[in-house]
Amino acid sequence: MEITLQVNGVRRPVDVDPRVSLLDLLRERLGLTGSKKGCDHGQCGACTVLIDGRRVLACLALAVAQEGAEITTVEGLASxxxxHPLQAAFIEHDAFQCGYCTPGQLCSAVGMLAEGGPSAVTEELAGEPELTAEEIRERMSGNLCRCGAYPNIVTAIAEVGA
Structure with a gap:
């Protein structure tokens, strides 16, 4: 199928098999290797990208279903x-060790900060909840870090979220 994707602000026409995941298209056809293939089952978050500003696991999204959507990968966060302020905060707070999960963590954090609203740990449901460490951990729980850099990831996100 011939489709046109808007990736990091650039229109990209591609001929794609309808069964190809967005992650495979980004990495193998478009050369955007920032998004990582961790588990390929939607369980680790290493492949997280933003589609129309919302967090999406690219390994579970079909590329053909993204026609007309604005896709942002980690490569598109900087100007x-x-x-991006989160990228700078991750560096400043040493919020990565091996770095494999970092692109997904960054895209997820950008989406998470834009989402707002209550989470499963929000005590007061009225108004915008305070962005506590517990709130950040809950909202980022779909992104795993095998190295255990979570304290620094939370600190970096909290700084930017403030």
């Missing part, structure tokens, strides 16, 4: 040489 030229200027890092």
């Amino acid at each position: 030229g040489e200027r890092l």
Whole structure:
């Protein structure tokens, strides 16, 4: 199938098999290798990208279903040489060790900060909940870090979220 994707602000026409995941298309056809293939089952979050500003596991999304959507990968977070505030905070707070999960963590954090609203751990449901460490951990729970850099990830997100 011939489709056109809008990836990181660039229109990309591609001929794609209807069974191909968005992750495989991004990595293998478009050369955007920032999103990682961790589990390929939607359980680790290493492949997280933003589709129309919402967090999506690219390994579970079919590429053909994304026609007309705005897809943002970790490569599209920065503005030229200027890092996204979360990228800068991850560096400042050493929020990664091996770095494999970092692209998914970053995309998920960008989406999470834009979402707002209550989570499973929010005590007061009225108004916008305070972005506590517990709130961040709950909202980022779909992104796993095998190295255990969670304390620094939470600190980086909290700094930007404030």
